[in-house]
Amino acid sequence: MVEQGGGASGAGCMGCPLRQRGEWCVLNEEETRFLSRHLKKRRYRAGETIFSAGEPSHGVYCVASGTAAIRKGDAEGNTVLLRLAYPGDTLGYRGLLLGENRRYGAEALGPSKICFVDRAVVKLLLERNPTLGQQFLRRIASDMDEAHDHLVRNATxxxxxxxxxxxxxxxxxxxxxxxxxxxxxxxxxxxxxxxxxxxxxxxxxxxxxxxxxxxxxxxxxxxxxxxxxxxxxxxxxxxxxxxx
Amino acid sequence: MVEQGGGASGAGCMGCPLRQRGEWCVLNEEETRFLSRHLKKRRYRAGETIFSAGEPSHGVYCVASGTAAIRKGDAEGNTVLLRLAYPGDTLGYRGLLLGENRRYGAEALGPSKICFVDRAVVKLLLERNPTLGQQFLRRIASDMDEAHDHLVRNATxxxxxxxxxxxxxxxxxxxxxxxxxxxxxxxxxxxxxxxxxxxxxxxxxxxxxxxxxxxxxxxxxxxxxxxxxxxxxxxxxxxxxxxx
DNA sequence: CTCAAAATTTGACCATCGTCAATTGATCCG
DNA sequence: CGGATCAATTGACGATGGTCAAATTTTGAG
CATH class of the missing domain: 1.10.10.10 (Winged helix-like DNA-binding domain superfamily/Winged helix DNA-binding domain)
Structure with missing residues (x-):
């Protein structure tokens, strides 16, 4: 089930949508090859869980194809679908950055391909290429904007x-x-x-x-x-x- | 009205709450002195505007004392108070990171002292001390968590x-x-x-x-x-x- | 294809919330 | 001090949303 880098297209991350849209677009060819070798690509069926709230964060997930849903629940057991993630989106960076357990769960909404990047690999790439960190910053900042817009809409x-x-x-x-x-x-x-x-x-x-x-x-x-x-x-x- | 660094306490940033609580705590003594020299500290009266939605982002603001309110409005003119900021909190990093205009406004709720750090100063410090960037990342990630919790509460x-x-x-x-x-x-x-x-x-x-x-x-x-x-x-x- | 389980729709009913309007209370200048 | 202005409360009423329950449709396993 788990492929190493190569992927169905045979070109590894080179042909991956992440290459264009995600924060990884700032990686050069060598770094992309490195990422390609060390990520785990996996197919998910509709409804399959990618990760769950409460478990430790070992890395980030990148949507290569399909759609993923971010779910979060409160203490009373109510569950809310926070947002959807599409190809090029990176999931689960929060737990990684804060070193905390996951605060929300993610699941595939339809047949999807999703890559897992171990925290060690992310860390290495971040050290090699500081621009990547900036990309992540921009990404989170933009997510924040979205969340705040969401809050305002919900309130009004x-x-x-x-x-x-x-x-x-x-x-x-x-x-x-x-x-x-x-x-x-x-x-x-x-x-x-x-x-x-x-x-x-x-x-x-x-x-x-x-x-x-x-x-x-x-x-x-x-x-x-x-x-x-x-x-x-x-x-x-x-x-x-x-x-x- | 605007003091350079020194501040009322006379010790500059050294005695500032930001030194303990904010992301700036990772700066060493020299870097703190640098920050101290280049920030603008200013007193605000109750209700005074710190910055407004729509204007360009020239830097970040740090609450030294008092309380600030983050306000955001939607297209229909409805306005929502998103959250409060307390001593040690840094405001307005989003516009800075994304190079966009401010998407929300901030105002002092009571008499407050708030420091302004120009984007150039932030940039310099970020280059000198990469740990600062990590601190900002952690901070934003934690803000994201808060916003998401907020969203779940509002929904349930x-x-x-x-x-x-x-x-x-x-x-x-x-x-x-x-x-x-x-x-x-x-x-x-x-x-x-x-x-x-x-x-x-x-x-x-x-x-x-x-x-x-x-x-x-x-x-x-x-x-x-x-x-x-x-x-x-x-x-x-x-x-x-x-x-x- | 068939059946059971799950999802969706619908109805009835009540609680909550928004709106409009009037009143009361607080604050701020001159 | 007085009047003007704004904030807060209260009432009335209609609209919206939640809950419980039942009917209907869709989905999925076999």
């Missing part, structure tokens, strides 16, 4: 508007354009998970979806979502008390 | 429980113990700001406060809060549907 928007916003960002990632110019996508998440992302119960989300269909904002069929025009999702954020 | 708790949690953390910072063992504190925030921290309207917060008083959880008088025992706040998180 209604569940409906939060869901519309979630649909927008999912559409950006997963959306395709049909021949008639309308947009559609295959949702990577169950309703329960969608609900947990906006901090609502799944029953509430069902009703929100119903209302969106009534209002002609979007059409839902299983995990497929259709939107008339991508704009209509934007407009949907302020639909009430506009026409009276 | 009721406004009442969020407020109780907020009171707990404020009590940890601002609380004093009376002779009879009870705890009390002077709230550093207006009701409006307290409400914005839990994502509720101030009218709702008024009613939550009323309920907490009815239930004997806490007593509010202006900005002073009394709690019977510090435990009772903890117990308050799950008060309903326990006795029936």
């Amino acid at each position: 928007l209604s569940n409906r508007d939060k869901f519309v916003h979630l649909l927008q960002s999912l559409m950006n990632r997963h959306g395709r354009t049909a021949t008639d110019g309308s947009r559609f996508m295959e949702l990577p998440l169950s309703r329960r998970d969608l609900a947990s992302m906006i901090g609502a119960r799944h029953e509430t989300l069902s009703r929100i979806i119903g209302r969106l269909e009534e209002d002609g904002i979007a059409r839902f069929s299983g995990r497929t979502v259709y939107v008339a025009r991508s704009h209509s999702l934007f407009n949907a954020i302020r639909p009430p008390t506009l026409l009276d | 708790l009721s406004n009442r429980d969020k407020f109780v949690h907020l009171l707990q953390s404020l009590m940890n910072r601002h609380g004093r113990t009376a002779t009879d063992g009870s705890r009390f504190m002077e709230l550093p925030l207006s009701r409006r700001d307290l409400a914005s921290m839990i994502g509720a309207r101030h009218e709702t917060l008024s009613r939550i406060i009323g309920r907490l008083e009815e239930d004997g959880i806490a007593r509010f008088s202006g900005r002073t809060v009394y709690v019977a025992r510090s435990h009772s706040l903890f117990n308050a998180i799950r008060p309903p549907t326990l006795l029936d």
